[in-house]
Amino acid sequence: MESNLIESLEIRAKSLSDHLGNYKSLLSQHESVSSTYLKLQREFDNLLIGGIDSSLVQKVQNLTPLLDASDVKGLLVNAFVRSEFVLKYENEIRELARQMEKIEALKRYLDFDPLHNLPEKRKILIALEKKECELTLLFGHKEKQLIYFLEEYDQVINGVNQQLIEWENRLNKLSKKKDI
Numbered sequence: 001m002e003s004n005l006i007e008s009l010e011i012r013a014k015s016l017s018d019h020l021g022n023y024k025s026l027l028s029q030h031e032s033v034s035s036t037y038l039k040l041q042r043e044f045d046n047l048l049i050g051g052i053d054s055s056l057v058q059k060v061q062n063l064t065p066l067l068d069a070s071d072v073k074g075l076l077v078n079a080f081v082r083s084e085f086v087l088k089y090e091n092e093i094r095e096l097a098r099q100m101e102k103i104e105a106l107k108r109y110l111d112f113d114p115l116h117n118l119p120e121k122r123k124i125l126i127a128l129e130k131k132e133c134e135l136t137l138l139f140g141h142k143e144k145q146l147i148y149f150l151e152e153y154d155q156v157i158n159g160v161n162q163q164l165i166e167w168e169n170r171l172n173k174l175s176k177k178k179d180i
Helices: 002-028 033-049 054-066 069-088 090-110 118-179
Strands: none
Touching: none
């Protein structure tokens, strides 16, 4: 995509340079504004035949009646200055194009919804942290209760085991007395 953008910029700069070079020579010959305007109109028609985007053509045609014939020379000079600027700062324009592509690539991350509502999300996170602390304390309390119940259960089992051992010893004594 970057190479396509650079190529299209190069093509546009070359085209501008060619066309504006012709216009610069026209202006340097001190031709009348009306003859310059007619030459521009012919050049415009030639470009139309070359396949310029129809939306651009429509915009230019809509602007043509608004132009004062005396402003044509000023418009040409302005366009020439712009093309010189583009050619002079070609590397900076390419770097800007690269940066724009990077921005477009990163834009979806910047538009990520959770980043837009940070204050609201922070309130939710604080509430969740409080709930987590409460649950941690509750879990600690329940864990202590469980340990207490397990200790009691262990005491009951040990007591039952002791009782069973006692009964087994008594049974053994009784069975020995009976056998004697």
